[in-house]
Amino acid sequence: MGIVLAAIRAAGIMLVSLVIAGMMIGYLAFNMPDLLNSALNVAGIAKGWITNTTNTGISAEYNIWLKFLIQDQQLVFMALVILVRLVLALAWSAMLAAFPSKRVG
Numbered sequence: 001m002g003i004v005l006a007a008i009r010a011a012g013i014m015l016v017s018l019v020i021a022g023m024m025i026g027y028l029a030f031n032m033p034d035l036l037n038s039a040l041n042v043a044g045i046a047k048g049w050i051t052n053t054t055n056t057g058i059s060a061e062y063n064i065w066l067k068f069l070i071q072d073q074q075l076v077f078m079a080l081v082i083l084v085r086l087v088l089a090l091a092w093s094a095m096l097a098a099f100p101s102k103r104v105g
Contacts, residue, residue: 013088021080036076043075 028036049055051067058066 013085017081017084017088020084021077024080024084025077039076039079040072043072046075047072
């Protein structure tokens with residue numbers, strides 16, 4: 001039963017982080033469009049570095065799939081998801097440290 005609860009908790013954290021990251025994208029788009037534009041520009045540079053065969057040494061038959069599947073928007077969104085997951089993990093750790101006698105998790 002413990003593994004089922006752990007899987008449900010992990011799925012919940014992933015879902016919450018995706019929703020919060022989506023809300024962050026919306027907030028940035030409406031309130032800080034210059035920052036979101038800069039993030040998209042950096043993601044474009046990162047995509048160019050990832051798909052450059054000189055840097056990676058990946059053959060053209062595989063590199064076309066990277067170019068096709070990786071988008072700038074996806075890179076920005078996934079970076080925000082990772083950031084949200086880190087913040088959630090730190091908040092959860094702080095809550096466990098603040099209440100050591102009660103079993104929260």
